[in-house]
Amino acid sequence: MSGLNDYLSRLPISRKLILVMVSVVLAVALIASTTLILSAYLVSRNNFVPASVQAVTRILSEEPVLNTLLKSPEKAAEVLDAASEYSLINSIALYDSNGRLYATHDLKGQPHNIPNTAPEQIENETQHIARVDLADGGTVTFYIETDPSLPMDFYAGMTIAVLIILVFIFLLTSAAARLVRRYITQPVLHLIRIANTVSIEENYGVRAQKFYHDEVGILAQAFNTMLSRIEARDQLLTSARDKAEQASMKAQALAIETHMTNKKLELEVKVRKRAEHKLTSFQNYLNNIIDSMPSALIAVDEQLLVAQCNKAATQLADMEHDAALGLPLGTFMPFLANCLPKVQQALDLQTSQLVEKLPLMLADGENYLDLVIYPLSGDDNDGAVIRIDNITRRLQLEEMMVQTEKMMSVGGLAAGMAHEINNPLGAIIQGVQNIRRRISSTLPANQKEADALGLPLEILNAYLENREITRFLDNINSAGMRASKIVSNMLQFSRRGSKTLTPTNLSEIIERTIEIASSDFDLKKGFDFMSISLEQDLDERLTAVPCITDEIQQVLLNLLKNAAQAINARTEANWQGKIVIRTRKQGNHALITVSDNGAGMDEDTRKRIFEPFFTTKDIGAGTGLGLSVSYFIITNNHKGAMSVISTPGIGTEFTITLNLQQSRLSEKPHMPTIIEAALP
Structure with missing residues (x-):
């Protein structure tokens, strides 16, 4: 087709x-x-x-x-x-x-x-x-x-x-x-x-012949008219072309001259571009250095308006870089409002100024900042540079170092005290036990001596019971056992033995600990787990965590009891207490968090929470060694870390960090406990 x-x-x-x-x-x-x-x-x-x-x-x-x-x-x-x-x-x-x-x-x-x-x-x-x-x-x-x-x-x-x-x-x-x-x-x-x-x-000089007076004849006449006009325009174009050739000769001469000039300008442009590129690269390099700094840097002019800032500063202020430029310093970072006189003083005196431990509440809790204000001097640049460093981690490390030194000193003291208290305490407990045996009517020797003196043992026991002497003996025995527990906890700081960290399923340890804690019901001590909601969020990947099972169980049980006491300390009517235990795998570490919605602690209490013998409980309700022993078990026996975050009226959260790659810790020989020394 x-x-x-x-x-x-x-x-x-x-x-x-x-x-x-x-x-x-x-x-x-x-x-x-x-x-x-x-x-x-x-x-x-x-x-x-x-x-x-x-x-x-x-x-x-x-x-x-x-x-x-x-x-x-x-x-x-x-x-x-x-x-x-x-x-x-x-x-x-x-x-x-x-x-x-x-x-x-x-x-x-x-x-x-x-x-x-x-x-x-x-x-x-x-x-x-x-x-x-x-x-x-x-x-x-x-x-x-x-x-x-x-x-x-x-x-x-x-x-x-x-x-x-x-x-x-x-x-x-x-x-x-x-x-x-x-x-x-x-x-x-x-x-x-x-x-x-x-x-x-x-x-264009030829012409078409008109044969007839029809459409083709009309077309031939129009074609001839077009040829006449084209011929006239061709003549004009020829004349213009001659003139253009003359102008082209002049333009070529000017073009050669312009080319030479352009060559010179091109060289100058290349040199300038190279210099601008180097300046831009150097400026970007400086900006990258400044943005990579962990410290927040803010440059202000004489009116205390933000002239420049780095990435850390914009993140701290939660504002975009371009939006921050030109803002007053107090608007850009409202928490620096009280520091504006220091900035002005640095501008006026042209000396550096320092502001230490400025408190700031962020999403992760209360932080502390150090400010160093440097004045700028020059013909075109008058102003100041403010460097802001977050020293919260440093303060925490310093606090941990102080805590560790206290632990070491208390550990040495505990070792000596345990040896000195061990013998008399053992004698007291043993004496009470001997008195109990000597007045017992079940021993033939006691019955023989009582018959020789004519003193029925039943009348003697009735007398002791009526005069509450047996209760005194029970109190002496209870006080001795309590003292033995205190000394036993103190010995945790000085005990040195060969401990092997065994890979253990962390979820199973936590479940066993919860079963033990749930069965503990003592209203006098504040342990009432029956009225508390206990939630678990356990990572099933933590099936081989190197640890000492009974020690980890002891630490978790101690934290659960403290959480229950904190919840029962709240005064609100019908308050629903809740304890949450979470485990997470984070790199080569296992994290255990125990959080509650109890009464919480203030900052001073939080700083001293791991000190031995420090307690906020009433006299006789606590020894002040529970958290210090737990801290010692985690940091010394397991080479881990233990930290706490608490807010009054909101609750407390303890975090335990265990290393997943350690296996064995060699320590000094084991020291016998008071119970081992006292009991026959």
Whole structure:
């Protein structure tokens, strides 16, 4: 299809017109011939054939012809043969009154389909039936087959007519081609030649000939007008080109001079860009250094407006860098409002100023800041630089160092005191136990001595009971056991033994500790775990934490009891206490946090919470060694860390950090406890 379109697009206009005209005429002739043949066929089938059948039937129905037919089948066959000579009839058959075939004739010599039964059932377009009544009352039936097709002479005539039409079409096409070539093609080709001459040779002096006063003639006249205008403009362009060439010569000279100047400027630009690049790189390097500093740096001018700041300063103020520039220092960092006189003093005196331990409440709790204010001096830069350092971690480390030194001194003191107190305390506990045995009525020796003196032991025990002497003995024994527990806790600081850190499932230790704590119910000491909600959030990955199981269990139990006491210390009615134990794996460390919503602690109490013998409980309610022993177990025996965060009225959170990569700690020999020394 694309090839046909390409071929038609390349044909001249005259041939296209002739091709269209011939196509239209041929289509009309083809449609007319087809319509004529179809009409003739329909007329022959619907009119000529029925008329012929009726004529033959009328002839055969006449009485002389009918009598001849009924004489004999042979005579009937001769008559039917004469009747079938009509060109539209193929065959004729005669049936008697009983419907049996009497005689027949087939013109074409081919068998015809004549049924043996009711012949009236076979009539259609080519098969016709006619019945004739006889004088004797019988009936004969004629069966006629016809051929409705047109005769060959009709087709021959049609063929001749079509050929004549084609000859006339050819003659008309030739005449039309001459007219098209003369009135259309020749003027158009002339215009094409003129256009090619103008486009190829650029000869604007030629003119097109106007053949006729039609559209092509109008086009030739317009084309000549266009050529005249183009010729005039070409002359103007030629003149302008000459002038432009002269100007171009001058421009080339100026261009050479400009090129030399541009070369010099290009060198200067390269040198300046190189210098700017170095300055920019150096500036970025300085900015990166300043932004990488952990200290917050703020530069202010004489009006104490922020001129520059680093990344740490914007993070501390929680503000974007561009938004901070130009703001007053007190607006940028409101917590520095009380330090503005120091900044002004540094500007006025041109000396450095220091502000130490400035408190600041952040998301992680209370922090402390150190401020150093440096004055700037110069012709163009008058102002000051403020350096802010967060010293909270340093203070915590200093506090831990002081705490460690206290622990070390108390540990040495505990070792000596335990040795001195161990013997008399053991004697007291042993004496109480001996008194209990000497007044017992179950020992035969006691009964023998009482009988010798005439003193019944039952009366003696009744007297001791009535005078509450046995209660005094119980109090002495209880006080001795309490003192033994205090000395035992003190010995934790000085005990040195070979301890192996065994990989243990931390979640199992915590669950066992919770079971022990949940069964502890002592309202006098503040242990009421039944009314406290205890939640667990345990990391299942901590299945092999190196630790000493009983010591970790002791620390956790101590923290749970302290949390329960802190919750029971709240005075709100119907207060719902809650303790949460969490474990997390953080790198090579395991973190254990025990938090509560109890009464909390102030800052002074929090700083001294791990000191030995420091307690906020009533006299007799606590020894002040529980948290100090726990701190010693974590930091010394497990080489870990223990910290606390507390807010009055909100609650307390203890955090224990254990190393996941340690295995064994070698210590000095074990010292016996008071119980081991006192009991027989």
